[in-house]
Amino acid sequence: MGRGVLLTSNLPQLQNLIKRDPISYKEEFLQQWNHYDSIRQIFKINPDEQAQHFKELVAFISQVAACYPKETADFPSHISILLLENYGVLSSDTRKALVQNLVMLRNKDVITSIELLKTLFPLLPQTTSSTLRSFIRKTILSDIRVANIRSRNHNLNRAVQAMLFSMVERGMGGELRVSNEPTSDRGAHNGEEAMWAVILTKELWKKDVWKDAKSVSIISQGCFHPVIKVQSASIYFFLGDDEESEDSDQEDDVDVRAMHHRREINKKTRSGDKKLRKQLKTAKKKKYDKPAMTANFSAIQLLHDPQSFAEKLYNILNRFDKRFSLDHKILIMQLLSRVMGAHKLCVLGFYTYIVKFLAHRQLRVPSILVALAQSVHDLTPPDAITPIIRKLAQDFVHPGVANGVITAGLNAIREVCRRQPWSMEEDLLGDLIEYRKSRDKAVVAGARGLLKLYREVNPSMLKRRERGKDASMGLASGHQPLPYGHTSEAAVDIEGLSLLEDHLKKLREEEGLTTEDDPAAWQKWEIESDSSSDDASDGWINVDDDDGDDNFAISDSDDELEKSDEPPPAVILTPADFALLNDLRIQAAKTAVGSGGGSQAKRKLAALEAGHSILPPDRQLQDTFVSENDILGPRKKAKADYAERMASIQKGREGRDKFGSHKGKQNKSVPSSSTNREKARNKPIMMVLSSGFVRSKKKASLREKQQKLRAHIDRSKKSRH
DSSP: OHHHHHHHHOHHHHHHHHHHOTTTTHHHHHHHHHHHHHHHHHHHHOTTTTHHHHHHHHHHHHHHGGGOTTTTTTHHHHHHHHHHHSGGGSOHHHHHHHHHHHHHHHHTTSSOHHHHHHHHHHHTTTOOOHHHHHHHHHHHHHHHHHHTSSSOOHHHHHHHHHHHHHHHHTTTTSOOBOSOOOOSOOSTTTTHHHHHHHHHHHHHHHTTSOOSHHHHHHHHHHTTOSBHHHHHHHHHHHHTOOOOOTTSOOTTOOOHHHHHHHHHHSOOOHHHHHHHHHHHHHHHHHHHOOOOOOOOHHHHHTOSSHHHHHHHHHHHHHHTTTTSOHHHHHHHHHHHHHHHHHHTOOOTHHHHHHGGGOOTTSTTHHHHHHHHHHHOOTTSOHHHHHHHHHHHHHHHSSTTSOHHHHHHHHHHHHHHHHHOGGGSOHHHHHHHGGGGGOSOHHHHHHHHHHHHHHHHHOGGGSOGGGSOHHHHHHHHTTOOOOOTTOOSOOOSOOTTHHHHHHHHHHHHHHHOOOTTTOHHHHHHHHHHHHHTTSSSBTTBOOOOOTTOTTSOOOOOOSHHHHHOOSOOOOOOOOHHHHHHHHHHHHHHHHHHHHTTOOHHHHHHHHHHHTTOOSSOGGGOGGGGOOOHHHHHOOOSOOOOOHHHHHHHHHHHTTTOOSSSOOTTTTTOSSOOOOOHHHHHHTSOHHHHHTSHHHHHHHTOOHHHHHHHHHHHHHHHHHHHO
């Protein structure tokens, strides 16, 4: 009796004893379990009453639940139901304690990951505490990541992806909410559930835990969500930018102002100052060391039914044109154009829609021109693009605008025509390339780029004097451009394959004669066959022909092989062969550069050394996308950002002492500073003429000049002696 009273008042001690010997202390545990059950009923009615005692009992049972699995089978469901049904009335400390104990049960394998995540996912959009929200988020991510470390846990992944997809889908039927102002309700209607589903999927994609089409389907569904912040976060995923809307997760952001405020009100110590400086340095580095935006090519390629996805994007863009902001419309344009360019889709209404934005006074017009260029490909009908090019030429390329506008127009037309050359009109092309005679270098570069493009793809559209030597020779030899719908990318050969064949042939020649031509090899074969004939009966092996002669046929004639219509078996190259092929192409390019191959050979060598694909550049997905710099063209000098300025400063400090100057000390046996007389020699003549010393010489009297001359003679005599 005394032991029971003692252990009842000291739960940590009882917990320790139970873990050592669960059987002996089962009666004491059941006593605490009954006590917990009665307290739980009271807690449901009034959560504020005996809240501290209830948390202690929950923590105790969570620690020893693995010792009594049969008695505590319903305990995880008690916590889960309490969190899901009464989350709004619980205090913040109680919520945190219950969530931590539920995670402890998962760590002790009392519950599975799916059971834990089914409780944690609905809590994310409900919680208002940043600390608890961050804990739940990290728990979810770490649990899924650990489950997929050794091998893919397909059962868990399917279950979690289904939950995330349902979180996005639950709010799809709501009205479009353009403003990001919070509403009274939290959950599916406010977009919180969908937002967290998108955030978690993006994090798992970034950590290389999920790289499949189901993850892409979750975020692609978010692109059509009625809440704008969910749309933006989903679109940024495909555009390759980690930027998210303001209402998304911001726990990792550093509040510099709050750190300074805490430092002012807290106790002043050296360690506190050092910690503040370290935090400020980390915040500054995090602000300026953001990675460059790169498109998420793999996610765009994994889209299910890209044509339907692109048509839905255009429908919401056209339907809510007056309600969306310009920035959000440009986001949708960029994603739509990239999907169209990557999958070679035709959404003809997009070109009619984008015409009204093609004006040189339009805000963010470079981004709009980039979206236009990315949406065009070789299967786009030229009739749909020709009005676009006319519009660009009329609004951007004429003498009434600045040179930068003309440059942007020429570069945009060039990028569009590079993807669909047949959309250009011959008369318009002649007018545009006349700008190569301009005085502005950027305009000249844009016009020459357009001229060079049509010299390569369709020189017949140019005048004779503008075609150039190579294009004229090609036309004279009968070379004609491919018509619309035809492609030159037929897989008939691999570039540089002859180099690999010559290399392998050379290796065979260096190794020696072949087996057929080497007599020694035949003699060795005869010796081996004689030595092995002892085990067989006179060197012959009897072959049964019970199955009949129809199963196989033997022919010693080569005529049947020659008459066969079947193609010879194809050789599948291995990754090692492709690596060797790439090395041989680099060696051939170096040889071409060394023998005076010109700038084209140098560009080819640079591309190969950079590790580009052996496919032609027009077949690489990266070349489908362009940047604003391609549209704006070369500028005098762009303003350097923080990272570039710091790199320039550090480069100037290389090889220099921290303090002091080396002037006057470098070419002396004994280092010393320069004298005033040495400094006066390097002064500008106008400064010397204006000095008091020179002016006093000009105004000196005859007596003063005689005194100076006598003093100079005396000093000379003394120096001689």
